[in-house]
Amino acid sequence: MKCTVCGSESCEILKSKGKTSKELLLKCNKCGNIFRETVEVEKPVDVRVVVSEYESSHKTLVKLYPDEFLEFEGVLDLDGRPAQITSIENKRGGRVMVSPVSEIDTIWATYIDTPARVGISVDYGGRILSRKVQVDREFEFTIGDVVKLGDVIFKIRAMKTQDRKMRKGFAKAFVIKRVYGRPGDDLKRYQYDLTSKIFKLDGVETDEER
Template identity: 45%
Template sequence: MECPICGSDNITVLKSKETSSKSKHINDYLLRCNECEHVFKDRVTQRNPISCRLIVSENENSKKTSIKLYPDEVLKCGEVLLADDGQVKVNSIETKEGRRDSALVSDIKTIWATSLEIPARIGLSIDFGGKVKSYKLDLNRDFEINTNDIIRIEDYTLKVHIIKTGSKKLSTGSARADVIKRVYTKPIDLKTYDYNLTDNIVQINFKDDYY
């Protein structure tokens, strides 16, 4: 709030009054400018939060719930929201016109999100020269994997060759577990390794498409 006479924001609230309806919240103020002593009124109107349908993914499971958001705000994919069960990351936004990367909250039908309160689940594949063994691993979301890392899985020592994220494949560099989709590895004849992920295994498969 600014003084309409001198433009200063050095304001003292003399009186305030709140009124609410089903759709909005109104604050009426009597104010005094501390610079020029001008006394004036101002009103701040805010629409009340509305309930939005929220579907939260927890690895293979999904949970339907709802979240209250202000209708005049713009929601974007990638934003983090605080839901009833903790933080979630927005993956997709559905409106009457279809999926969007961003939308006004009042136009949203469904928000699709991923829980940030559980470990990240990634895939890891071992290439045995045509035959592939595949794992699903649960890792801390901020755990970082680098290309050329040496990993121990069960009785295998592996070298990371490619890291696949949701948007690209990395042949150099690193990525956090919360963005990794799959790590591609090959067995090597070494006894030493950077870290052991055997305790992080949640599923093993013997058939998978490599790359």
């Protein structure tokens, strides 16, 4: 929208009315000119969302405007529940950090009204100790961290997120599916203790397959 007097695109909306088309009363921030302009409003479209809650996931649709932009870690309202975007796939099959809705094929998200659950596998040379911990969604795991888990102290060697396998760097708990580690006799000091975070169901520790 350009000012009808000076052509500036810096304008303030004073009033707006209408549904399928909006009649706007605008004020130019540069010269102060007040003018009217009518714009057509695009209808919202259905976008596919795969939303996860712990081990289960389901597909749903969310109505969004084509010119709206979504980004990684943004929040959507899905059937009255807040869900954080964990991945965006565009119509060319690529995973992107930000995209206009018109170019999105699928959104992956996870509900954020519950803590994150992260699987942990500690490799004892072929014998795997498998546990699941429940932590704050923003908790960060970093490759190389030394962690205490019950009687075990291990170093994180890799992580699997919803998009990829990581062997360096860090990631937040809400995008991590599994953390892989190895114990060591030389590991005495650790960055954090997750013993109290081991997820229990009916008083029994939950194991899971590799």
